[in-house]
Amino acid sequence: MAFTLPDLPYAHDALAPLGMSKETLEYHHDLHHKAYVDNGNKLIAGTEWENKSLEEIVKGTYQAGAVAQNGIFNNASQHWNHNLFWEVMGPGEGKKIPGALDKALTEAFGSVDKFKEEFSAAGAGQFGSGWAWLVKDKDGSLKVTKTENGVNPLCFGQTALLGCDVWEHSYYIDFRNKRPAYLTNFLDKLVNWEAVAARL
DSSP states (O other): OOOOOOOOSSOTTTTGGGTOOHHHHHHIIIIIIHHHHHHHHHHHTTSTTTTSOHHHHHHHHOOTTOSSOOHHHHHHHHHHHHHHHHHTBOSSSOOSOOHHHHHHHHHHHSSHHHHHHHHHHHHHHSOSSEEEEEEEOTTSOEEEEEEETTOOGGGGTOEEEEEEEOSGGGTHHHHTTOHHHHHHHIIIIIBOHHHHHHHO
16 A cells, blocks of 8 residues: 655644744655655555555564664654654644643653653754654553654554654754754644543
């Protein structure tokens, strides 16, 4: 089944007042994400992966310990990652953390602020390109993780609740080299916490 680029769930300029510009979304969604979709479609054509689900492709092509993953994995995983990324942000409702998620974060990290500190540190400390994640682990516990390049929680049997892209193209137009400021802005202004809670 061919990959398709999903429409953004909001207008390209909807996040601009919150720190993510129309220009960033035009480059990030319309060009970067589209390239993962187009390249992924070319690479899976005529292979055993052609009719598999996106999740099956990501898990089936991931190679633990590989210095560089193969092209099918890289494009499929980045497509999956970005689908989640657009969904967990929003311009309007959902800025208040729902009670059940607030309770779960407090139990896991000590407080919501401590969770935000740990998440921001993971993203800022990811050397080079990658992602910061809030995941529900196989044992049901909540954890903050970081992954290199396009690797994601699916590879480890975890459920991704929140993911933040820390590749430079996700923040350089708006924040230049200030990745920590981008992460703080993401958590404080961009996340739709109701969407995160729904994944819990």
